[in-house]
Amino acid sequence: MIDLQTLFIMTISVHFVIAISMLIYWKTQKTYPGFGYWAMSNVVAAALYVLTAARPILPVFVSIIVGNIAAILAIMIRYEGVRAFTGQTVATKKRNIVSLLSIFIILVYFTYVDDNPLMRLFFLTIWLIYYGGCIAIGILKGGTISHKLTPWIISISHVFCGIVLVFRNIVWFLDPSARNALQPVFINIMLAFTEHIMDVIVAMAFLMLNSQRLAQELFESQKELEDLATTDPLTGISNRLKLNELGNNEMIRSRRLNHPFSVIVFDIDHFKEVNDTCGHPIGDKLLVELTQKIKAEIRDIDFFGRLGGDEFVLLFPETSIQKCHAVAERLRQVTNDVALQFEDITVHVSISLGIAEMTLEDSTIEDLLKRADENLYKAKHSGRNITFGKDDSLELLSKISKEKLEN
Secondary structure (H helix, E strand, O other), X not given: OOOHHHHHHHHHHHHHHHHHHHHHHHHHOOOOOOHHHXXXXXXXXXXXXXXXXXXXXXXXXXXXXXXXXXHHHHHHXXXXXXXXXXXXXXXXXXXXXXXXXXXXXXXXXXXXXXXXXXXXXXXXHHHHHXXXXXXXXXXXXXXXXXXXXXXXXXXXHHHHHHHHHHHHHHHHHHOHHHOOOOOOOHHXXXXXXXXXXXXXXXXXXXXXXXXXXXXXXXXXXXXXXXXXXXXXXXXXXXOHHHHXXXXXXXXXXXXXXXXXXXXXXXXXXXXXXXXXXXXXXXXXXXXXXXXXXXXXXXXXXXXXXXXXXXXXXXXXXXXXXXXHHHHHHHHHHHHOOOEEEEOXXXXXXXXXXXXXXXXXXXXXXXXXXXXXXXXXXHHHOOOOOOEEXXXXXXXXXXXXXXXXXXX
């Protein structure tokens, strides 16, 4: 039969290595709230196994009273680490103090007044299962944890250990000869192995949780920087850099599939006068409201961005020049409904639009946008509030539509 003292010595060695490794990691690497608790819980657990292995040569008070309290303290500290890591803020200091005092009184009573190892184990099991259950539930409820596999590993490990503890209580109740933690019977060996393996798994899982959160934080920071670099801060739509990337990608895709791809470049008529008359805050508000109007009119597959100032771009995959013109006219008419009140002045809005469809001569999105921008220039010099494209018939339709609207 396996010598449990030898097994405990092995467990002690592993726990001290884990504890020292986690303490060094805690002090030298970026860690999150709770990691220090996990490191300290391994130190206490290692001390627990020292007291258990040395039980034959230690005073009863040290080996039984202090040793069992160390078991409660280790899992209690581990639970505090879980609470800190998952952002739980409910105070547990009083509850922990009451728990430690209660188990101390119970252990003293069932050691010196009524020496009953079965009752000591029973109450110890209740406390261990309670805190193990808190860990198992708390780690799964952690809203700040994006990776769910690792919390489940921690949770299942504590549940399994709780089951083994209950099983040991049953065996101790049925077999009085097994009522000694160092007695080399199957249940004691199984529990020792379970605790040894579980503690190693849980320690590794806590390290993984910290690493996963660090990776998640780095990913979110990178995404935030990318958003700042590719998003217009005022309107929240794509900026020139992002538009160029999206446009070039869409040109490649459209050419590969032999599908049409069109763009609209537009700006707000007399926008400088709005800024000069009403001030830049009103001008900014106008840009934001116009952006929301346009976004509500386009498809999910379309791209909308701001080049700067009052100049905007729309990218339309799967869209011919004729369809693009129809969309441009709808947007122009919708924009005419936008009006802002400034003191006693009502600011009405109109836009001029230039459209273009991708051709074989366009090597980059800049070429396509350049042709659309040239058409925008023509639209502004043809009376504004008009859509201008390559097909003269389309310009004619646009002018007729504009005249009907004005009449």
